[in-house]
Amino acid sequence: MATLEQQFPRKRVLITGTSSGLGRALALEFAQRGWKIAVTDLDPLMIKQTAEAVRAAGGEPLEMVLDVTRVEHFEAAAKRVTEAWGGLDVLVNNAGVSDAGRMEGELTLENWRLLMDVNLWSVIYGCRTFIPVLKKAGRGHILNVASGAGLGCLPEMASYNATKAAVVAISATLKTELIVDHIDVTVSCPTAFRSNIANNERVDKCKSVAGRGIMEAIKKTTVSAESVAQYNIRSMESGKLYSLPQADARAMWRAARWMPEKYSKLLTYLYNKRLWLFAPGK
Numbered sequence: 001m002a003t004l005e006q007q008f009p010r011k012r013v014l015i016t017g018t019s020s021g022l023g024r025a026l027a028l029e030f031a032q033r034g035w036k037i038a039v040t041d042l043d044p045l046m047i048k049q050t051a052e053a054v055r056a057a058g059g060e061p062l063e064m065v066l067d068v069t070r071v072e073h074f075e076a077a078a079k080r081v082t083e084a085w086g087g088l089d090v091l092v093n094n095a096g097v098s099d100a101g102r103m104e105g106e107l108t109l110e111n112w113r114l115l116m117d118v119n120l121w122s123v124i125y126g127c128r129t130f131i132p133v134l135k136k137a138g139r140g141h142i143l144n145v146a147s148g149a150g151l152g153c154l155p156e157m158a159s160y161n162a163t164k165a166a167v168v169a170i171s172a173t174l175k176t177e178l179i180v181d182h183i184d185v186t187v188s189c190p191t192a193f194r195s196n197i198a199n200n201e202r203v204d205k206c207k208s209v210a211g212r213g214i215m216e217a218i219k220k221t222t223v224s225a226e227s228v229a230q231y232n233i234r235s236m237e238s239g240k241l242y243s244l245p246q247a248d249a250r251a252m253w254r255a256a257r258w259m260p261e262k263y264s265k266l267l268t269y270l271y272n273k274r275l276w277l278f279a280p281g282k
């Protein structure tokens, strides 16, 4: 198994959403391995903080404001890394936001559009903009951060599940499509790990038992963003499509794929009885 550094000796990566959580953990992991890292997010001050941490950890940061809902920001980022580094080897589409609620209730059309923009269009923009850049480099790797939610489809999370399932589908499609161009694809599907995604007032206030249960699970979990980042990188190195860092993600994925009807019945039972994740506050 070749390390990422053996595969990509020029060590150039762009990561979206590096100010917090998994994006920041991935940036620091690449930094410890001596990579050049395009450190991108919304707020320049937060970007600077991650860039300083990247430098201290041994990486070479390139700071950039990149709002993932804006295709022109991706295009500007592609121009910038090409000018600064002559190209890119690894693209990480990580930035994401959460939401929860019932289809006919809290999930307003405005919220649907936001989730689609940040979680899904971002991946489409990122892949479309950077695949030609990776092709020019002769080889590349794309890590798309989806979620166990995209595999397990828990209730009261239709918009989040839909965006993440779409990211899984795009990743699986590109894995096959891009093999001739020596571009590999991995999709990260973690379940709960500690990050700021759980600090979502809208979900806290809404009536969704599933949404609040999942946010509680994220606040309580002992799984760190660092451990997910390390697992994702190992999956990339071994050429895996699916990177499922936690045992519950793997169990949910297998159950949903191998016994789809039984999985659906079990989920319905747990939800209706308010068991497992569906009992917030207990």
Ligand SMILES: NC(=O)c1ccc[n+]([C@@H]2O[C@H](COP(=O)([O-])OP(=O)(O)OC[C@H]3O[C@@H](n4cnc5c(N)ncnc54)[C@H](O)[C@@H]3O)[C@@H](O)[C@H]2O)c1
Residues within 6 Å of the ligand: 016, 017, 018, 019, 020, 021, 022, 023, 040, 041, 042, 066, 067, 068, 069, 094, 095, 096, 097, 098, 118, 145, 146, 147, 148, 149, 189, 190, 191, 192, 193, 194, 195, 196, 197, 198, 218, 225
């Ligand atoms: N934390 C979990 O339990 C969990 C589980 C499964 C999947 N994920 C996924 O992991 C990824 C990272 O999330 P996290 O948990 O580290 O959350 P986080 O909130 O800690 O980090 C998300 C980052 O994305 C950035 N971001 C949000 N909107 C953006 C935009 N329009 N443009 C650019 N950056 C933007 C935020 O500023 C933040 O830095 C997301 O795609 C999320 O869906 C998280």
